[in-house]
Amino acid sequence: xxxxxxxxxxxxxxxxxxxxxxxxxxxxxxxxxxxxxxxxxxxxxxxxxxxxxxxxxxxxxxxxxxxxxxxxxxxxxxxxxxxxxxxxxxxxxxxxxxxxxxxxxxxxxxxxxxxxxxxxxxxxxxxxxxxxxxxxxxxxxxxxxxxxxxxxxxxxxxxxxxxxxxxxxxxxxxxxxxxxxxxxxxxxxxxxxxxxxxxxxxxxxxxxxxxxxxxxxxxxxxxxxxxxxxxxxxxxxxxxxxxxxxxxxxxxxxxxxxxxxxxxxxxxxxxxxxxxxxxxxxxxxxxxxxxxxxxxxxxxxxxxxxxxxxxxxxxxxxxxxxxxxxxxxxxxxxxxxxxxxxxxxxxxxxxxxxxxxxxxxxxxxxxxxxxxxxxxxxxxxxxxxxxxxxxxxxxxxxxxxxxxxxxxxxxxxxxxxxxx
Amino acid sequence: xxxxxxxxxxxxxxxxxxxxxxxxxxxxxxxxxxxxxxxxxxxxxxxxxxxxxxxxxxxxxxxxxxxxxxxxxxxxxxxxxxxxxxxxxxxxxxxxxxxxxxxx
Numbered sequence: 357x358x359x360x361x362x363x364x365x366x367x368x369x370x371x372x373x374x375x376x377x378x379x380x381x382x383x384x385x386x387x388x389x390x391x392x393x394x395x396x397x398x399x400x401x402x403x404x405x406x407x408x409x410x411x412x413x414x415x416x417x418x419x420x421x422x423x424x425x426x427x428x429x430x431x432x433x434x435x436x437x438x439x440x441x442x443x444x445x446x447x448x449x450x451x452x453x454x455x456x457x458x459x460x461x462x463x464x465x466x467x468x469x470x471x472x473x474x475x476x477x478x479x480x481x482x483x484x485x486x487x488x489x490x491x492x493x494x495x496x497x498x499x500x501x502x503x504x505x506x507x508x509x510x511x512x513x514x515x516x517x518x519x520x521x522x523x524x525x526x527x528x529x530x531x532x533x534x535x536x537x538x539x540x541x542x543x544x545x546x547x548x549x550x551x552x553x554x555x556x557x558x559x560x561x562x563x564x565x566x567x568x569x570x571x572x573x574x575x576x577x578x579x580x581x582x583x584x585x586x587x588x589x590x591x592x593x594x595x596x597x598x599x600x601x602x603x604x605x606x607x608x609x610x611x612x613x614x615x616x617x618x619x620x621x622x623x624x625x626x627x628x629x630x631x632x633x634x635x636x637x638x639x640x641x642x643x644x645x646x647x648x649x650x651x652x653x654x655x656x657x658x659x660x661x662x663x664x665x666x667x668x669x670x671x672x673x674x675x676x677x678x679x680x681x682x683x684x685x686x687x688x689x690x691x692x693x694x695x696x697x698x699x700x701x702x703x704x705x706x707x708x709x710x711x712x713x714x715x716x717x718x719x720x721x722x723x724x725x726x727x728x729x730x731x732x733x734x735x736x737x738x739x740x741x742x743x744x745x746x747x748x749x750x751x752x753x754x755x756x757x758x759x760x761x762x763x764x765x766x767x768x769x770x771x772x773x774x775x776x
Numbered sequence: 777x778x779x780x781x782x783x784x785x786x787x788x789x790x791x792x793x794x795x796x797x798x799x800x801x802x803x804x805x806x807x808x809x810x811x812x813x814x815x816x817x818x819x820x821x822x823x824x825x826x827x828x829x830x831x832x833x834x835x836x837x838x839x840x841x842x843x844x845x846x847x848x849x850x851x852x853x854x855x856x857x858x859x860x861x862x863x864x865x866x867x868x869x870x871x872x873x874x875x876x877x878x879x880x
Contacts, residue, residue: 513842551862577861579841581853593856623846652877 358385358675361444361454363434363612365391365419367399367748368646368660369460374750375668377424388428388452390444394419398743400657400736402486403521403693406495407532414740415489422748434461434614439639456675459615459627459644463517463655465491467607470512475585482588483603486525487517495604499532504541505601510590511548512580514555516609517647517655520702522546523553523563524693525604530570531695547575547590547598556709558767559702562726566694609655611648626650631706632683633670634663643667653686653706661747662687665757687759691736699732701725705759713764716755725764783808794868794875798832801872809870817870821858824850828871838868838876 360376362369373389380387401415420429432446437457444452465487467474473483484498485491509526516522526546533539546553546567552560553567553574567574579593583603590598611625620627620636627644628637631651636642645667646660653659663684670680686706693699701723702710714721722731746753777788777796783804788796793812795801806825810817817825827848831839841852841864852863859866864876 551865579852579856593853594860623843 358455359453360385360387360456360458361452362387362389362458362460363437363444364460364462364646364648365389365396365423365429366460366462366646367657368462368648368664369458370396370419370422370748371661371664371750372458372460372645372667373423373427374748375664376671377427378750379668379672382426386428387426388430388454389419389423390430390432390434390446390452391419392431392433394431396422396748397489398740399487400518400743401740402489402492403518403524403528405489405492406486406499406525407528408496408500412489412493417744422744434612437614437618437620439618439620439642442641455641456671457642459620459642459648460646461612461615461648463609463611463626463647465607466610467605469608469610470580470583472583472585473512473605473607475583477585478583478588478603482601483583483585483605485605485607487521487606498602502602504533504538506543506545506599507602507604508545508547508590508598508600510546510580510603510605511550512606512608513549515655516606518690519654519656520554520690520692522548522604522606523567526572527566527570527695528693529604530572534695543573544571545573545575545598545600547578547580549577549579551576556704558712559704559710559726562700562712563692566728570695615648620644622650631686633680634667634684635674635680643671651684651686654688654690656688656690657743657747658689659687661753662689662757664750685758687757689755691732691739693733693736694728697733698728698730699736700728701732701735703759703764708759708761709767711764711767715763716760718763721763790874792875795872796874798872801829805872806870809872813866813869815859815866815870818858820854821870824848824855824858824867825871828867828873832871832873838864838871838873840864840876 362373376387395416396419398415401410404410423429432448435447436445442454465485480494484495486495509522511522533542553563554560575598580590581593582591588600615621615625622628627649629644629649634643634645645663647655666682666684670682673680689703691699691701701715703715704710712726715723715725779786779788787800790796828839841855844850845852855863868875
């Protein structure tokens with residue numbers, strides 16, 4: 357009996373478990389999933405929760421409900437991984453041996469990594485994260501009572517989970533204050549280490565002009581050195597300062613701590629893998645999927661979904677000694693909420709930046725790419741149902757694994773020239 | 777990819793002017809590239825550039841400012857002092873390496 361051990365029962369880990377369960381014979385293989393708790397959080401909902409769109413009960417379900425019968429589920433904190441000895445230790449004292457390991461432990465915000473950010477004088481009273489349930493709830497309560505001032509939406513360092521979420525937060529905040537008839541009392545600044553609103557030129561241009569039209573000030577190339585809790589100021593490496601009354605920050609994101617020192621991971625604890633197959637660099641029986649890997653793609657559920665579709669057949673080939681033939685193209689597909697009941701959609705991969713056009717079918721769409729429409733907003737809301745009922749369980753969704761150029765408008769030559 | 781002449785040598789560059797061939801770079805070229813972006817190279821600059829070159833040879837990608845700090849031992853704050861405003865991009869440009877991978 358061979359053991360596949362999957363670390364993490366989140367989006368990627370759950371999809372891998374469902375996929376491999378369908379491919380591997382239960383006579384020969386035992387599949388085990390490990391996670392620290394039994395609460396599966398619908399993370400895209402954390403963006404909308406601070407504005408009162410969702411309640412916590414809408415976003416949390418039992419992890420084991422989404423795992424197939426026959427998959428073993430173990431709860432415990434992972435304390436140690438021995439890649440040579442092929443074992444994983446848990447806080448419960450259990451030691452789990454494996455033949456093949458899939459690391460899907462994701463990435464987490466780490467406010468402790470920036471001096472002053474999690475100072476008790478400001479943390480979750482005037483400085484908030486929203487990628488955690490506790491952070492999003494604290495922010496919801498603060499926003500409901502806030503009477504205005506300087507709102508700063510901030511990214512500490514790339515890469516981060518769901519890289520468009522901070523922009524969406526800024527758009528939604530603008531809409532939120534308009535609806536409450538207090539937009540004039542709020543000054544919004546978007547502070548980013550990137551050189552524009554987004555990394556890719558065409559999308560950066562579109563999203564940048566959306567910031568302008570909402571009177572959201574952009575502070576680019578800002579790498580925070582520390583947060584001064586006394587003066588409530590972000591201070592950059594080159595000594596620029598941005599003062600805030602309310603800070604909504606995306607702290608440094610890091611992979612799981614147990615990966616440090618295993619020889620598998622980079623400086624941010626992301627597992628170093630082949631970007632086409634997800635096989636770890638120096639270990640022939642270790643893979644990493646979802647946000648836990650270092651592939652140069654967005655850390656997003658859609659990327660994990662497309663990745664798992666490529667991974668399944670490769671895994672079977674690999675364990676049977678055949679070469680892995682399928683290569684992941686870095687496909688990402690993200691809805692961007694822009695406020696006022698509208699949204700945008702972007703679709704891109706390792707080599708092709710997000711473009712304008714229609715999706716998923718040429719001419720008819722119905723989704724519009726890089727353009728604010730109501731259909732895209734409804735697409736985002738409908739995605740919660742798709743996530744729980746289709747995506748996690750590995751049922752088909754109507755988007756191909758590999759990115760397609762159908763319906764897209766190629767970038768104008770001017771776009772390349774405008775790259776700074 | 778266009779071919780241009782820098783310091784008397786023919787080199788391949790991309791549309792943003794970054795060298796695309798690792799082996800076409802040398803220290804004379806670095807001097808010219810640095811001048812173009814108003815950086816005058818001191819020993820401290822060379823320490824960073826040599827680290828980037830050596831790291832790329834083993835890792836196959838340009839080091840981030842975080843990696844230059846944790847592995848190369850040069851604090852991010854100092855990188856900002858040496859290569860103002862956009863250190864990651866400027867360091868890679870002078871070292872003849874690709875712009876650090878898009879933070880997508």
